[in-house]
Amino acid sequence: MSADQAHPDFGDDTSTRRRILSATTEVLARSGQSKLSLSEVAMQAGVSRPTLYRWFASKEELLQAFGVYEREMFDSGISKATAGLRGNEKLDAALQFIVSYQQSYSGVRVIDIEPEVVIAQLDRVIPVMRTRLERLLQGPNRTVKAATAIRVAISHYIVRSDDDDQFLAQLRHAVGIKAPAGD
Incomplete structure (x- = not known):
């Protein structure tokens, strides 16, 4: 309940x-x-x-309510970021949102405090995220592309690195789209 x-x-x-x-x-x-x-x-x-x-x-x-709240916040953000867009523009806006959402975590993150709790939760989170991203993709390899992009996103969350500036480019590469002109 x-x-x-x-x-x-x-x-x-x-x-x-x-x-x-x-x-x-x-x-x-x-x-x-x-x-x-x-x-x-x-x-x-x-x-x-x-x-x-x-x-x-x-x-x-x-x-339990917090988990639902976080999913709703994420879903709401994706919806706002992609509203009125189609095709690759919509997909790119979703990827941009994923990057900004993750990078908005400042300071201490739960993964830094309790990695075992976060890793255990990934069992539930990865399939949900993959399915949501897969809906924005087209073509026969969309399942693999979505899975790859989500794994890249999870990796960026779990392991801080020196390539944060390449996060969006890596996600775009994983799903097979190019950066819009001027990016």
Whole structure:
């Protein structure tokens, strides 16, 4: 049961829920999942602990809702970045979004704090990301292209390197498109 289904009586106060989920991002980046403190999340969100518990009865429920929240944020960003575009322009906008989304993580990342947790989650994340990217591709090799691009993206997330400036070019190469003129 999702947090929304478990708490239907809390009305439309999605701003409080979003503040809590956004604060969870910050706390996870500092502490990791295993040391996540609901008190720290409440303080970061500017809400009382009872308010946090009205929305999320447990750490597990908060983490489950956070996973959904992150996917929704990513999907919303991709949708906005690709709105009104077609073909390779849409694909390129999606790749640009992936790069900017990953590079927007500043400072400490969960992978730096709890690599085993992130690596375990990749089992679920990689197929979802690959399927979403594959929908934007055409041709007989689209499955391989999508898988390759996602592996490149995951590699850039897991291992910091000196080639961040080539990240977008690497993704474009993986899916077989050229940079737009002027790039």
